[in-house]
Amino acid sequence: MVQGTKTLKVxxxxxxxxxxLAGIIDGDVGxxxxxxxxxxxxxxxxxxxxxxxxxxxxTLFNVAAVGFLxxxxxxxxxxxxxxxALAALFTMMGFAFFGKTLFNCIPIMAGVSLSALxxxxxxxxxxxxxxxxxxxxxxxxxxxxxxxxxxxFALPGSFLIGLGIGIILPPIAIAMLRLHxxxxxxxxxxxxGFVGLFTASISxxxxxxxxxxxxxxxxxxxxxxxxxxxxxxxAVVCIVAENPGHGHxxxxxxxxxxxxxxxxxxxxxxxxxxxxxxKGALLNASIIGLLFWIFMVALGAPLNGPVxxxxxxxxGFAFFGKHPKNVFPxxxxxxxxxxxxxxxxxAPGPLLAILFGTALAPLAxxxxxxxxxxxxxxxxxxxxxxxxxxxxxxxxxxxxAAGLTATLIVSIIDxxxxxxxx
Amino acid sequence: xxxxxxxxxxxxxKRQELYVQLISELANYLLHGNPKKMVISLHxxxxxxxxxxxxxxxxxxxxxxxxxxxxxxxQRPELASYYGTMVGHDLLGTARxxxxxxxxxxxxxxxIPEGGIxxxxxxxxxxxxxxxxxxxxxx
Numbered sequence: 001m002v003q004g005t006k007t008l009k010v011x012x013x014x015x016x017x018x019x020x021l022a023g024i025i026d027g028d029v030g031x032x033x034x035x036x037x038x039x040x041x042x043x044x045x046x047x048x049x050x051x052x053x054x055x056x057x058x059t060l061f062n063v064a065a066v067g068f069l070x071x072x073x074x075x076x077x078x079x080x081x082x083x084x085a086l087a088a089l090f091t092m093m094g095f096a097f098f099g100k101t102l103f104n105c106i107p108i109m110a111g112v113s114l115s116a117l118x119x120x121x122x123x124x125x126x127x128x129x130x131x132x133x134x135x136x137x138x139x140x141x142x143x144x145x146x147x148x149x150x151x152x153f154a155l156p157g158s159f160l161i162g163l164g165i166g167i168i169l170p171p172i173a174i175a176m177l178r179l180h181x182x183x184x185x186x187x188x189x190x191x192x193g194f195v196g197l198f199t200a201s202i203s204x205x206x207x208x209x210x211x212x213x214x215x216x217x218x219x220x221x222x223x224x225x226x227x228x229x230x231x232x233x234x235a236v237v238c239i240v241a242e243n244p245g246h247g248h249x250x251x252x253x254x255x256x257x258x259x260x261x262x263x264x265x266x267x268x269x270x271x272x273x274x275x276x277x278x279k280g281a282l283l284n285a286s287i288i289g290l291l292f293w294i295f296m297v298a299l300g301a302p303l304n305g306p307v308x309x310x311x312x313x314x315x316g317f318a319f320f321g322k323h324p325k326n327v328f329p330x331x332x333x334x335x336x337x338x339x340x341x342x343x344x345x346x347a348p349g350p351l352l353a354i355l356f357g358t359a360l361a362p363l364a365x366x367x368x369x370x371x372x373x374x375x376x377x378x379x380x381x382x383x384x385x386x387x388x389x390x391x392x393x394x395x396x397x398x399x400x401a402a403g404l405t406a407t408l409i410v411s412i413i414d415x416x417x418x419x420x421x422x
Numbered sequence: 423x424x425x426x427x428x429x430x431x432x433x434x435x436k437r438q439e440l441y442v443q444l445i446s447e448l449a450n451y452l453l454h455g456n457p458k459k460m461v462i463s464l465h466x467x468x469x470x471x472x473x474x475x476x477x478x479x480x481x482x483x484x485x486x487x488x489x490x491x492x493x494x495x496x497q498r499p500e501l502a503s504y505y506g507t508m509v510g511h512d513l514l515g516t517a518r519x520x521x522x523x524x525x526x527x528x529x530x531x532x533x534i535p536e537g538g539i540x541x542x543x544x545x546x547x548x549x550x551x552x553x554x555x556x557x558x559x560x561x
Contacts, residue, residue: 079500082498084498085500116503121503122499124499124500125499125502125503125504126500126504127500128500128501128504129504173504174507177504177505177508177512178508178511178512181508181512181514181515182508265515265516267516267518268505268508269505269518269520269521271498271501274498275492275495275520366515366516367515410514414514417514
């Protein structure tokens with residue numbers, strides 16, 4: 001195993017163990033385990049803050065469990081822990097704060113693997129789609145526990161539908177890439193939103209409208225506040241420990257590598273640990289995580305499930321496309337739109353848009369800060385509407401909106417570049 | 423018999439699609455450097471093929487090292503089967519040589535006397551034998 005991959009593996013496992021440990025030290029383990037079990041049957045549509053529903057301990061158990069599910073899925077498929085794998089792992093863990101559970105992830109992951117076998121590929125070929133595809137998890141929970149069908153039919157039925165969704169995700173995800181040409185980092189968000197449009201419409205036609213939920217905690221739990229700094233600390237220790245005895249030079253090298261990372265556009269697929277180094281990618285993740293954590297704390301935002309989910313996803317994608325230089329213009333555009341349209345920056349929608357709208361970072365990386373700013377501005381406008389379209393079934397609603405925004409901008413730039421005469 | 427012929431035709435079509443995609447991405451990369459001259463050749467064998475691309479743009483050692491690094495990135499099936507489908511299709515923005523790197527079995531870069539470079543790529547299926555192309559196997 002290459003040294004860099006080994007470091008990333010140690011980083012991922014340590015983070016998951018720390019989350020598990022935090023769940024244990026939060027309080028009574030018994031009630032937390034019961035809460036974790038109840039979370040498996042809790043409605044998971046956007047926005048269902050699991051911290052507000054079952055508390056810190058139960059949620060952290062859920063996050064660690066979903067993280068280990070993703071990790072063992074990678075191992076089972078014989079894949080290394082790389083930047084792309086970390087992006088998928090942290091996205092899974094992040095959304096386990098508000099929607100993903102073991103119950104609703106497994107059928108989709110199995111379905112995507114089945115899809116690979118159908119076209120005579122290996123399940124590992126679609127492993128990333130399987131992991132990101134768990135965005136459709138709320139649909140499984142909805143069918144199993146919310147439609148009012150007897151469990152004897154609802155449970156196997158929801159599993160089968162989950163398999164079906166998993167089977168159709170790869171072709172749609174691949175087709176969606178063509179729309180935005182890799183400029184939306186959350187491509188499966190666009191895919192799941194597209195599928196969600198159909199499922200919500202079928203449900204509407206059957207006379208049962210699916211409406212998004214609004215469970216949003218406003219507390220600030222000390223343990224949850226400490227999670228992101230703890231992850232940053234683990235990342236820094238991993239950088240130093242990669243070449244023991246040369247801690248100072250490791251940090252200096254990581255700094256130089258991070259500068260190299262910041263020259264890249266971040267367009268899909270940009271695996272910073274492959275292209276540059278795992279040290280540089282870890283430092284990039286630390287800085288991105290810390291900057292956004294400080295911003296959230298300074299704003300007075302609640303560090304609840306969804307906000308932590310956003311921070312986890314940012315950290316994950318700092319290995320696979322995001323860096324301060326390409327993220328900053330997009331965030332600025334989103335904040336400008338918040339003020340122009342008189343929205344509250346602390347309301348769930350705008351707050352999540354600031355964190356997740358960074359999916360558009362490659363636009364700023366490739367075409368410059370002005371395009372990044374415009375993309376961020378447009379993103380906030382559209383993300384307000386898209387959640388209702390799929391009834392909150394696509395956990396990556398911002399990925400859906402970012403996909404639409406990126407498609408619009410890329411189409412115009414593509415037309416302009418290919419049509420203007422020299 | 424008819425089924426076998428149909429399977430053979432599908433395989434051939436898929437192969438041709440791959441040639442076009444890889445050549446497009448490679449051409450996109452070289453054209454970004456505004457060369458005055460560019461030649462791409464394709465040499466087909468039973469179980470693999472060789473693409474050679476030549477341009478006349480002088481490059482520094484670090485530029486060549488960067489190209490080599492992008493093309494020699496380890497095979498990544500999880501990325502190749504998903505993001506790799508963009509190869510040769512979505513050409514807005516800088517070319518992504520690493521997407522070619524995930525698909526190939528061998529690569530060799532050399533400077534040519536005219537001042538540019540020659541990129542040699544070897545691509546083959548599971549049963550591909552690089553010895554046929556007189557290239558040492560990639561490790």
